[in-house]
Amino acid sequence: MKSRNKKGMLAAVLAAGLVLAPLPGLTGGSAAAAAKPAAAAIGKTAYQVYVDGRKLALSPPPVTLSGTTLVPMRAIFKALQADVTWEPSTKTIIGIKDGMSVTLQLGSKKAVKNGKAVLLAVPAQQLNGTTMVPLRFVSETLGAEVAVDAASHAIRITSEEALEQQEIDKLAEEQRRQQQDDDKEKLSVRQIVDENDAKVVMITTDTAQGSGVIIGSDRILTNFHVVQDAASATVTLEDGTTADVKGIVGYDKDSDLAVLQTKKPLGVDPVKIGESELVGKGDHVVAIGSPLGIQNTVSEGIVSNIQSDGGAQTFQISVPIDHGSSGGGLFNDDGELIGLTSSGVDDTHADLNFAVSAESIQLLLQDIASNPPSSVAFLPSDKPSTLAGATNDEIKAFMDKEYSTIETSEGTAKLSDFQVTRDDQGWVVITAVIDPAFYMVYGHKASDDLRYWAIDAGVELHKLLPDNVIQLNVYYDQTFSFQPRGFGPGEVTANGDGTWRIRYPVIQVQGKEKFNVQVRD
Known part of the structure; x- marks a missing residue:
């Protein structure tokens, strides 16, 4: 679409007779010759040019002729996100945005601004092989504002987009x-x-327990992670x-x-959803959910x-929440829902919740x-329904x-080197x-x-391998250049090359219908 507009505007410019032919005396070396008399008027101190706070790398640097600052053509058009076309036969520059x-037109003080002819103090011209254009004229024509800071020798341009954002802000x-x-x-x-508890x-x-808020006669809003692995769910209202x-x-x-x-209407009015743009740091908020x-x-x-x-916008809150609070309502002092409590950092006194x-x-x-679903159902599981008969x-x-990972309050613990064997008693033995x-x-x-990870893994493995006894051991395994002391029998072994290996189980899970879980900390 942008290309079509550009072609249309070019056609309009040409049809209006605004660019007809090279100006007399500007063919061959005349453009360079025209620049020579002006060279004596070039300012001695070059200005730095900034667009929306970002300094432009201009080569050659800006020059000032008779009070007008000229800059390289393509650099300024690109910085202002405009398309520029060079017509070599007429030495004409056309910028569109x-x-x-x-x-x-090189050497001509006549220019066209949005279809209207204007007179320039200093024309566009070639200096040392570079096409230079009047900075203020081009910038303001393309909707920007230009400010000159003489004290710091800086020209600061605010683009049309930045001006619009300033107005929005x-x-x-x-x-x-x-x-x-x-x-x-x-x-x-x-x-x-009183307004929102129900x-x-x-x-x-x-698979989990969480919270939610009523947003329709039979619709509830919650966190995705509460229901992502679920095959069924029940909601309990405040009245039981x-x-x-x-x-x-x-x-x-x-x-x-x-x-x-x-599956049935809930008979409760929905929450009123507020505007998050009006929320600021320090605002008082109230959370309602089902922690633990x-x-x-x-x-x-x-x-x-x-x-x-x-x-995605997130509020960091000092409101105390816990496991099970996910999907609960966060309300402002007007009683409006401004967010869903979703997560937190454990084992800290800073109340780092989100x-x-x-x-x-x-x-x-x-x-x-805009895109209502064709059907309503729980998400299909990406896990296999069974591992019976699997190798x-x-x-x-x-x-x-x-x-392969364990999410903890202290960060993510990575597991590696999974091995699976079956012993002569039919146990499936998994190590990592x-x-x-x-x-x-x-x-x-x-x-x-x-x-918690061990319990979850054991239960899931039993679902997938219901006829097998499961043993899952996760080991600490490290090699040292000395013989460590104070460990149990068999936990320290010599490698035969002057190094020693420590290996002992950190997590041990054994079971079938019931599980025994041990964690060494």
């Missing part, structure tokens, strides 16, 4: 201040809870009634959001920070409205794909090695997370 156009700030002026009377925490539910799936979930209406994995549909399965727990705090990651903002929520809801190599590949550096530094603090 978003319906704006500028036409210059100014309007947003004015709206924010107006909203603050209008919000003279805020709700108390009690009033916020609109927050607890979600129980076949329950409703089965039919499936997922839509989701945004990157923003960690999902909309669920229940304790339904509709209320906590409060402030917005500690506002972050953007890949286009919520997905209403901006991402609105985008998902708009997408669902050891196939089981190893499964473990490499699904269980944990990153020794992670274990040495964080093993003690991460022991609970390692245990």
Whole structure:
């Protein structure tokens, strides 16, 4: 589309007779000759040129002729995101951008600005083999503002796009201040809870527990990670009634959001969704969710920070939350939903918790409205339905794909060197090695997370291999140049080359219908 506009404007320029033929005396070496008298008027001190705060690397540098600053043609048009065409037969420069156009001819003080003829103080010309154009004329024709800072010898250009963004930011700030002026009377925490407690539910799936908020007669908003592996789910309302979930209406994995549909109407009014643009650092917020399965727990705090990651806006909050709070409502002092509590950092006194903002929520809801699903169902699992009859190599590949990392409050622990064997009693024995550096530094603090991972892995393996006894051992394995002391029998062995190996189980899982899990911290 852009190319078509450019051709159309070129045709209009030519049809209007604005560029007809080379000007008399400008063919051959006349352009260079014309530049020589002006050379005496070139300013001694070159200015630095900045576009939207970024310094332009101009070669040759800007020159000043009779009070007019000239810069290389292509550099300034490119910096202002304009298309430029050079017509060698007429020595004409044509620049086009978003319906704006500028036409210059070497050596001519006559120019065309958006279809109207204007007179230049200094024409475009060639200096030392480079086509130079008047900086202010070109910039302002293309919608930019130009300011000269004589003290620092700088010319600062604000592009059309930057000016538009400044206006948007100014309007947003004015709206924010107006909203603050209008919000003279805020709700108390009690009033916020009274208005929204019944609109927050607890979600129980076949794999996890979380929270959600009611956004329609039979629709619930929650975090994607709460339901991504689920094959079934039930919601529990604040009054204790329950409703089965039919499936997922839509989701945004990157923003960690999902909309669920229940099998029956819930009979509860939906939450009112607020505007995240009006949220600022330091604003008071209230969270309602089900941490650790304790339904509709209320906590409060402030917005500690506002972050953007890949286009998704996130609120850092000081509100206390925990496992099970994911998908719970975060409300402002008007009782409006401004986010979903989604995650946090454990084992810290800083209350480093996070919520997905209403901006991402609105985008998902708009997408669902524009592209309604043909059917509503839970997402198909990318895991195999069974590993019965699978080879050891196939089981190893499964473990490499699904269980090669352990997410903990201290970071990610990586597992490697998975091995799968079967002993003479029919046990499936799976071994792996944990990153020794992670274990040495964080093993003690991460022991609970390692245990949860082990339980999850054991349960999942039993589903896939129901007829086998499972043994899963994750080892610490490291080689030293000396013989370590203080370890159990068989945990230190000589390698035969003057080095010694320490190997002992960090995680041990054994079981079939029931499991025994041990974690060494």
